[in-house]
Amino acid sequence: MRVGEELRHVLAGVLGRARLDxxxxxxxxxxxxxxxxxPDLKAATAFxxxxxxxxxxxxxxxxxxxxxxxxxxxxxxVNLRHCPRIIFAADHSFDRAGEIQxxxxxxHVRQDLGPTPSDDGSDGDGT
Numbered sequence: 362m363r364v365g366e367e368l369r370h371v372l373a374g375v376l377g378r379a380r381l382d383x384x385x386x387x388x389x390x391x392x393x394x395x396x397x398x399x400p401d402l403k404a405a406t407a408f409x410x411x412x413x414x415x416x417x418x419x420x421x422x423x424x425x426x427x428x429x430x431x432x433x434x435x436x437x438x439v440n441l442r443h444c445p446r447i448i449f450a451a452d453h454s455f456d457r458a459g460e461i462q463x464x465x466x467x468x469h470v471r472q473d474l475g476p477t478p479s480d481d482g483s484d485g486d487g488t
Contacts, residue, residue, distance in 0.1 A: 367439060368405055369396040372447070375434040376409075385423035389413075394452045398445060405445040408452035417451045424449035 373393040381387060390412040397406045411420045424431070428447045436444035 364402065364441070365396040365398050365405070368398070368435065368445070369393050369407070371435050371438045372396065372407055372431065375431055375438075379430070379434065381427055381430075383423045383427060385416075385419050386427065389420055391420070391424070394454065402441070403443065403445055404448060406448045406450050408450050408454075410452050421449050421451050 373391075376391050376393065391409045392412055393407055393409055395408045397408075398404070409421065409424065411417060425448065428449065432444055432447050435447065
């Protein structure tokens with residue numbers, strides 16, 4: 362959705378330059394991986410991952426405490442009739458992707474998947 366992507370871009374910029382007093386946010390940088398909007402565009406869920414690790418639950422709680430500030434900053438940069446209420450949520454998709462990759466690399470699973478380009482002697486382009 363275009364509005365969600367625009368909000369993600371703006372929110373990432375705001376998070377990158379905002380100076381907040383909350384110790385849970387002061388030394389952290391965040392990646393905004395996705396923004397999902399409610400059908401009526403009144404609420405936006407921003408999925409975030411702290412760069413360099415850190416306690417994800419504490420970081421998300423701190424971001425939600427400052428959500429009003431972020432909403433005001435986003436409203437200044439996005440041309441919408443109403444700026445949506447921002448709700449921050451932890452993005453666990455990277456963790457899940459790692460779990461799936463680990464499962465796919467197990468020998469008994471790999472045998473069911475068939476040969477990979479490196480296993481069958483081809484160079485990966487079908488020749």
